[in-house]
Each structure stands twice: as structure tokens, then as C-alpha cells.
Amino acid sequence: MRVFPRAVAVAAAVGLALLGVLLLAVCVGDYPLPIDRVLHAVFGGTGGQTYIVREFRLPRALVGALAGAALATAGAIFQSLTRNDLASPDILGVESGAGFAAVILIAFGIGGTLSVTGMALLGAVTATLVVYVLAYHRGLLGMRMILVGIGVNAVIASATTYVLMLADLHDAQMAHNWLLGSFNDRRWEHVLSLGVPVAILLPPALLQARRLRMLTLGDDVSRSLGLRVEPARFGLVAVAVLLAAVTVSIVGPVGFVALVAPHIARRLTGRPGGALFTSALVGALLAVAADLAGRTLFGAVEMPVGVITAFAGGPWLIYLLIRPGRKES
Numbered sequence: 001m002r003v004f005p006r007a008v009a010v011a012a013a014v015g016l017a018l019l020g021v022l023l024l025a026v027c028v029g030d031y032p033l034p035i036d037r038v039l040h041a042v043f044g045g046t047g048g049q050t051y052i053v054r055e056f057r058l059p060r061a062l063v064g065a066l067a068g069a070a071l072a073t074a075g076a077i078f079q080s081l082t083r084n085d086l087a088s089p090d091i092l093g094v095e096s097g098a099g100f101a102a103v104i105l106i107a108f109g110i111g112g113t114l115s116v117t118g119m120a121l122l123g124a125v126t127a128t129l130v131v132y133v134l135a136y137h138r139g140l141l142g143m144r145m146i147l148v149g150i151g152v153n154a155v156i157a158s159a160t161t162y163v164l165m166l167a168d169l170h171d172a173q174m175a176h177n178w179l180l181g182s183f184n185d186r187r188w189e190h191v192l193s194l195g196v197p198v199a200i201l202l203p204p205a206l207l208q209a210r211r212l213r214m215l216t217l218g219d220d221v222s223r224s225l226g227l228r229v230e231p232a233r234f235g236l237v238a239v240a241v242l243l244a245a246v247t248v249s250i251v252g253p254v255g256f257v258a259l260v261a262p263h264i265a266r267r268l269t270g271r272p273g274g275a276l277f278t279s280a281l282v283g284a285l286l287a288v289a290a291d292l293a294g295r296t297l298f299g300a301v302e303m304p305v306g307v308i309t310a311f312a313g314g315p316w317l318i319y320l321l322i323r324p325g326r327k328e329s
Helices: 005-027 035-042 048-082 094-107 113-135 142-166 169-180 188-207 209-215 219-224 229-251 257-269 276-296 305-322
Strands: none
Touching: 005 035, 005 048, 005 257, 005 276, 035 048, 048 142, 048 188, 048 209, 048 229, 048 257, 048 276, 094 113, 094 142, 094 169, 094 229, 113 142, 113 229, 142 169, 169 305, 188 209, 188 229, 188 276, 209 219, 209 229, 219 229, 257 276, 257 305, 276 305
């Protein structure tokens, strides 16, 4: 397997930055803790400070890192498969599908947390299948898939608003809070619920990086290189959808991480393909940093991470649409 020194150096640098931000996220809070106390708490301390670190701050930071890595990997796969910079789970219907399904349960007080998670996962997968089927016509064109995704998103957004209107005020507020996306109040069970699927799905995605690079060359070229295009594409789409769906089902919709992180990874590594591993690291870094910003920059008010990522990612989307030299599809 060929090794690219620049990509390795970038991945190492981003990984170190991620560790630093994770440590800072655990140190900062209503009761700031010095680094030595945090390390002592993580590696065997006792007492109230250890409880705060182990039961509240560390699980939250780890959930953020896992969510960011999963979303960024899904975004990198979608952008490579469609050969379009705008492709991401939040644009292709994954997040809106999960949100609509979860809102139905939350708004009408049906089931508990596990039911909401399962329903959100089902909604995300269903919405993506609808987009895939409607966009497929003698192959899968990137722009067609994005346009269909935008249309499906619009329909789902309208349906979600209608459901919120039918719910009582308290349940509607709970559903609205879930739709903002947040790492708040995440515990070790959430780390496990997200970590296990990511640990299962991420390695196959990384091992398929070569096939992903082949698919970016186009279907005809990929076939000439001996690749079975449709099974390879469907397998990668399935991995990307499951990564995004599981993440959204646990933390809610966190927009723009999947859109922005792959772009940053490609620019840093200079690699035109998916840059999957670096994308995962960048996504984890962005998610944890955004959550840290939401906790510290607004005084006593804590901003959900989804609000921070939308505020930062919106200008990036505008830039992608108006940047000079952008190819029209």
C-alpha cells in the first residue's frame, strides 16, 4: 500500500490538535479544572472532581468526537461518489429523515430514548433510500442526487413543521430542542451506543478508499479497471448512510460538519480523493471545538452544537456556491 508522507503528517498534526481540544473540553466548564487534576481524574482519581470529569465532561467530549468523525466520513464518501462538493448527509436527506421520524415520537410522547433513537435511524435510512431510488436513472449522477435530496428535504421539513404544530407546547419544545443537535447530557451509554457502530463501520469505509478513488474517475473508467461499479457504490452508500443515521439518532441533526470537514481534509492533504481518515479526524476536531465554543462563548447560555456548526458552515456553503472557477454540472 502506497504511503503519502504529507497525508501522514497532516493526519498526525490533526490528531494531536484533536487530543488537545478534547483535553481542553474536559478542563473547561462551570468548575474549571487544571490539566493535572483532569489527568488524575481520568487515570484513577477519586472524589467530586473525578465524578464530574468521568460522568459528565469526558463522555460528552467523546460523543462529540465520535459524532464528528462519523459525519465527516459519511460526507467524504458522498462527495467522492457524487463528485460534487455539495453532497453531504444533511443535504441528501439523511438528517431530515431522522429528524422527522424522531419528532413524531417526541411530539406525541410515544416511547422513550431508545424508541426515539431507533425511529430516527429508521427515518434516516428510509429518506436516503427514497433519494437514491428517485435519483437513479442509468447510473447515479451527483447533481441529480443533490437536487432530489433538496426536494425530499423540503417535503420532510414541511411535514416536520406540521407535526410540531399538532403537538402540545411542552412536547413541541422538546422536539425542537432535539432538532437543534446537542452533545449535552450524554453519558457512557451514549458513548457505547455510538462507539460500537462507528468501530464496526469506519474500518470497512477506510479499507474501501481505493475503490472510492476509482469511482471518482467515473463509471466507465472504473469498469475498465475491473471494478463492479454498482455493488461497490451501493456498499459505500450503505456505510455512509449508516454512519450518519446512527450519529443523528443519538445526538440529533448536527449540520455542516459532513460538508466542511472533507473539504478541509482534501486541502490539507492535497489528495483529490476521499481522504477518509483525515476527514474523520477533522470532523471530530470540528465537532468538539464547536461544542466547546457553544459552552464557553455565550456566558450562562449554552448554545447547542448544531447552532454553532450551522453558523460556521452556512458561509462555507455560500462560498462553495459562488467561488470562482466552480464547475457547473
